[in-house]
Amino acid sequence: MAGVTSINLVEHALLVSIQDDITDTEILELQDRLSTKISENRVDGVILDISALEIVDTFVGRVIAQLAGISRLLAADTYVVGMRPTVAVTLVELGMYLPEIRTALSLTHALAQLRRV
């Protein structure tokens, strides 16, 4: 599972694939890299691919909310794609509804939504 979280430009969006074993230090780095890339590439959207995440605890949930918040301030919409059904059930039990996050079932769906903006 070890790997570096990647950021790739897809159409007018940045695709961020978060790894399951991401550490706190890497998350701070990611926030920094992502904000720089959003402003450099003038993207319309950020797509967070969390399909590799076996769990989302309150810490990771907060990170996702923060990444969305940063993107919002830099005028990019955030979509979360690839959430596992068991993760969705667990997040609701934790009381984390992530209201500021838009979700899409797939990357294709997220890109289609962004094209309509």
Place this chain on the structure above:
Amino acid sequence: MPSPSYAAFDEKDLGAQVLLSQYKLRTSGDAVTVRQAVARYMKEHGATALSVTRFATAVSEIARNAIVHAGGGEFSIYVDPRAKQLTVVCWDKGPGIEDVELALTDGYTSGGGLGRGLGGAKRLAKIFEIRTAIGGGTSVLMSVNL
């Protein structure tokens, strides 16, 4: 088990549970290691995907708590093969929790988090027990059926 502490669990609490493995909790990477170890064991013993995700999430919450609020701790995994139960104990030598009821309340945070971690972990585990003493550390015991 760690050396006897005011806030620790002992053999009496663990009954027929057998120690499977023990880990030191120091960095956020250690929280990943322990929740992955718990998830692997549960999957190998036929637990459902939802059961694994719920319990691994609870494990991640309490392991992170020990690292963030207590500067680290120790984590043990026990199993009772006959009762088909897995138990984890997360032990730290941190400052302890002054008001456990308050700490378990959704929305209460002492450290800049969302304040849902401990209460969330309690909801996600079948058995959840916490022992804490001011200056004597905190121990959390959680169990799940396999």
